[in-house]
Amino acid sequence: MPENSHPTRRQVLTGGAVAGAGLLFGAGAFSPGRARAGTLPVAGTYDVVVVGAGAAGMTAALTAASLGLSVVVIEKADVFGGSLARSGSGVWIPNNSVILAAGVPDTPALAAEYLAAVADGGSTAARQAAFLSNGPAMLNLVMSASPLKYQWMQGYSDYYCLLPGSMPNGRSVEPSMINGKILGSQLANLRAPYMAVPSGLVVYDADYKWIQIAAVNAHGAEVEADCLALGTEAALLGETPLTMGQASAAGLRAGLISAGVPVWLSTPMESLTVTSGTVTGVVATVSGVSSLINATGGVIIAAGGFEHNLAMRTQYLPQPVSTAWTLGADTNTGDGIQAGLAVGAAVALMDQAWWGPVIATPDQPYFCLAERTEPGGLIVNQAGQRFVDEAAPYGDVVKAMYTQNPDSPDIPCWLIVDQNYRDRYMFDETLPTLPLPSSWYSAGAVYSSATIAGLANAIGVPAGNLEATITRFNGFAATGVDSDFSRGVNFYDHYYTDPAITPNSCLAPLWLPPYYAFQLQPGDLGTKGGLVTDASARVLDANGDVIPGLYAAGNSSAAVMGYSYAGAGATIGPAMTFGYVAAKTIASS
DSSP states (O other): OOOTOOHHHHHHSSSBBBOOOOOOETTTOOOTTTTEOOOOBBBEEEEEEEOOOSSSHHHHHHHHHHOOEEEEEEEESSSBBBHHHOOOOOEOOOOOHHHHHHTTTOHHHHHHHHHHHHTTSSSSSSHHHHHHHHHHHHHHHHHHHHSSOOOOOOOOOOOSSSSOOOOOOEEEEEEEEEGGGGGGGGGGOOOOSOOOTTTTOOOOOOOHHHTTTTTTTTEEEEEHHHHHHHHHHHHHTTOOEEEEHHHHHHOOOOHHHHTTEEEEEOEEEEEEEEEEEEEEEEEEEEEEEEEEEEEEEEEEEEOSSSSTHHHHHHSOSSSOOOOBBSSSSSTTTHHHHHHHHHBOOOOEEETTTEEEEEESSSSSEOOGGGGGTTTTEEEEEETBBBBTTTTTTTTHHHHHHSSSSSSSSOEEEEEEEEEHHHHHHHHHTTTSSSSHHHHHHHTTEEEESHHHHHHHHHSSSHHHHHHHHHHEEEHHHHHOEEEEEOOOSSTGTTTTTTTTSEEEEEEEOOOSSSEEEEEEEEEEEEOOOOEBOOOOOOOETTTTOEEEEEEGGGGGGTTTTTTTTOTTTTTTTHHHHHHHHHHHHHHHH
């Protein structure tokens, strides 16, 4: 079968049937208990079938191929890359060769101490140990078996620098630039990024913190000039430069092409096949036909979370919920998790997500990262009062939105800034001093007023409370000490800030009208609850027993990070690592 192609309809229909294929659990709606017997055309037989062409799936497939296994990747979407391709693509892997070579003083003991504190009992010590011990080897394999190379995101601290074992200068790495032309025709099948890099620039994730403040910071202006120079050089060389998630997805895909691993797009899994209690393959829609793909070694579920499945969000996640607030790939509807449930798998952390506040702009939710951290802004609830350290890790901000008033969550809440803030810092793609898009005002994403009282009335919060909150906040800015929420007491708080602001780069007063209020909703990068797995990435049932032949990684599995988020790339690093672990487990079985 040619690389990257499906079997033709004729090949599927004449491919023969599998005798004794067993029960096909959960066909269609994946409803537990629904099953049907029979035979289907066979689309292929492989050692490993990987479901999902994102970070976990493509790493698993690359690892399996490197170990001599035959493998196919099936992908529901008509593009590859999943949420990885949409991301900034930081990768959090303690003790990896890149950061050690750069002089980061990491050790296995420090990493274990920190991860245990972050996970807070939400994952087992065995899984944490498996992640930490396999992560560095995974990254080395990816760099040897694909064109991907990584660089240290110096200064991007671990998110909880006050916890023991943290690295204030960071453990995260990101991919170096890749020329997209190495993919040939497959470049057209790369999922689009969440935010496109401005034309003519080459921008890394670590550059954004400086570009945000380039109008008022000399180093920021230098970084912006360097991005332009790199873009100009790439253009002169006739390259198609890719960075961040685009580079990661393209690099993994290029590695699969070199290894001869087929990736079948527009091939959704319908169900798992089970023979005598062992998962032996999948039923998938191949070229429009329900077909059997046999897996003699195992099936690896790496199909993402359930962030775009409103019914599952309503069932499992705190309320209110909306699929309009997530940044995950739009095809992430929990198919892999439901397929696992249908064969008796256990699930965990289903009430958790990789949270982050978003502004519901008309085109797509805007993930509010640097904007809520820059000095001169504060977040208030519907009572007009602060309730959180605005510069805290984004997951903690959303958790506070849900928990500050459990009986009636204060959602939405509001990011309040003034014109001085707007004159200094980029906001989304709007340059300093320039007006925000009129469509934002029409959609209720932002409000503006010449007075604080007028702004309060516009957003429906008590004017007296908002005025008192801003007055108190301005006092903190003058002293540099946030007596209410300790904004600025740790390294992470200062990552997306303005070094020119003293005595605390996180805090500046609001004083110059007009004033702005941006509506914040509880968004996410994806869900983090899923199939329960052991340290070998094997899926477990409700009794804690292994379901033979079934493996899971990425957001289809319950996150090793447990209830929190260790640092930049703490979604992608474990996803890739447990994809690697799953393939190694199959190879050694």
